[in-house]
Amino acid sequence: MDELTERFEEHRPRLRAVAYRMLGSVAEAEDAVQEAWLRLHRADTDEVENLGAWLTTVVARLCLNVLRSREQRREEFGVHLPDPVVGYDDGTDPEHEAVLADSVGLAMLVVLDTLTPAERVAFVLHDLFAVPFDQVAALIEKSVAATRQLASRARRRVQGQVPTPDPDLARQRDVVNAFFAAARDGDLDALVAVLDPDVVLRSDAGAASRFTVTYTGARTVAGQAVTFGRLSPFARPALVNGAAGVVVVANGRPLSVMAFTVSGGRIVAIDVLADSERLQDVLVLPHEREGDAPAVPLES
Structure with missing residues (x-):
């Protein structure tokens, strides 16, 4: 060199x-x-x-x-969502995790x-x-x-x-797990309890939708989130721009990346990228990394 x-x-x-x-x-x-x-x-x-x-x-x-x-x-x-920077909080890549920890949300x-x-x-x-x-x-x-x-x-x-995220990554993960557990059970009240009253859900499906679709308010977002329950078995924990998030994978194919902003113990923002073309560009699945085993689902 x-x-x-x-x-x-x-x-x-x-x-x-x-x-x-x-x-x-x-x-x-x-x-x-x-x-x-x-x-x-x-x-x-x-x-x-x-x-x-x-x-x-x-x-x-x-x-x-x-x-x-x-x-x-x-x-x-x-208008579409920015590209997420995705890693896996499995402890196998501390250098990459350090980069993600310094990422802007x-x-x-x-x-x-x-x-x-x-x-x-x-x-x-x-x-x-x-x-x-x-x-x-x-x-x-x-x-x-x-x-x-x-x-x-x-x-x-x-x-x-832009809310200030909770600094404790483990606490963020607990809140995200609670969100998926409530969605899986179809428990609207439990979903509302884990969501901030002014929570924002943004979803970008790419070519299927010209603009990012936005939902606001705990009840409205909880109603949308119930449909995420069927995705729970396919959701793998991930670091998305340094924060707790998930990658949804079914039959070896990525379906979406979900970024969560947790502040004050509640979810204040959810950003979902479901654009298949962009997912191929920004996402490396855990089992595609040399020496990695397949990722495990979220905890029940």
Whole structure:
């Protein structure tokens, strides 16, 4: 490995994290990082004092272009859930689990998708990666004052709409297991008890639905969740963006990824990706990993 490649690989995890938070797409994030690598090879970096900052700017500019293009196509192609980052909390891959533990929650990515491209770039770079406002301003071609306002507006949106998840992963898992037990039994009251009164359920079926379908309120979501009871035998515990979730697999075929946001001991958000094409792109089943045994169902 030559020196330039080695230096780039040192920055790759951060670049991938920046791109994923910007775009909410695993594939597009990887594309942005790869394009940054190609540009690095073509550039004269002899006078670059901070390679990490230079690469972050390149990736951010590529992401900004994607976001602007996406905004123009949104009415035509609809609004869909961001890609989940899925792992398995079975203790077999501690390095990957460490990455997932630092992941931004899927519920936050949903809110980030509602921001303008400039707001998203300003918030992600400054608030999540501590990039100085003057550098962000140069990137989005705004004044520093305007960039601060963009980040502040985005911050208020995130703080107002993204709940703080319970930090205890085991407690999250207990709540998710209780949800599936109640759904399996068709116990509407038990479902309502485990759901926050203002819970939000978002479901994205891909080509089958142009837009993500959203349900709100404990009773409404509980009524929808009863239908999940038949999926309980096929639900495998997973880490979805660092939080307790499940992957639903039947006959070796993934049917959905379900991300749960648990706050205050109750479920405040459920995000369901059931787009078969995207599932193939973002999901590696446990038995497909070398040396892994098939995953076990959720506890009864």
